[in-house]
Amino acid sequence: MATILFYEKPGCRNNTRQKALLQASGHRVEARNLLEEPWTGERLRSFFGAMPVAAWFNRAAPKVKEGIVVPENYTEADALAAMLADPLLIRRPLIEVDGERAAGFDVARIRDWIGLADETPPLGEGCARTDGKSCP
DSSP, rough: EEEEEEEEEEHHHHHHHHHHHHHHOOOOEEEEEEETTTOOOHHHHTTTTTGGGGGOOOOOOOHHTTOOGGGGGHHHHHHHHHHHHOOGGOOOOOEEETEEEEOOOOHHHHHTTTTOOOSSSOOOOBBTTTSSOOOO
């Protein structure tokens, strides 16, 4: 199976469940802290492919939820600059396998790309906390 570089926010319950699914599917997961990674604009950009700029953003980030950052108003260059300044804005997880990269946890895409166990529970991209609120 695949060795996956998995850029996450440590402590995020959904990222934990996503990693568990990948491991249960036979993959080796190397978790990295998305918030501490020394990103460059070019490297970060490579995870988003043809996604629209607004889809690059973590909708649960405090600045997005508070309306300080409106993803639909950002150009590619402005979005990358904002994300480099505040990595909580980056949609997660970021995943890399053999040089191919993706942002977010799209179960169908990941199943087609590297394979997943047949019994795939529904997984979101948000980070649900035990108190019912979402985390950035």
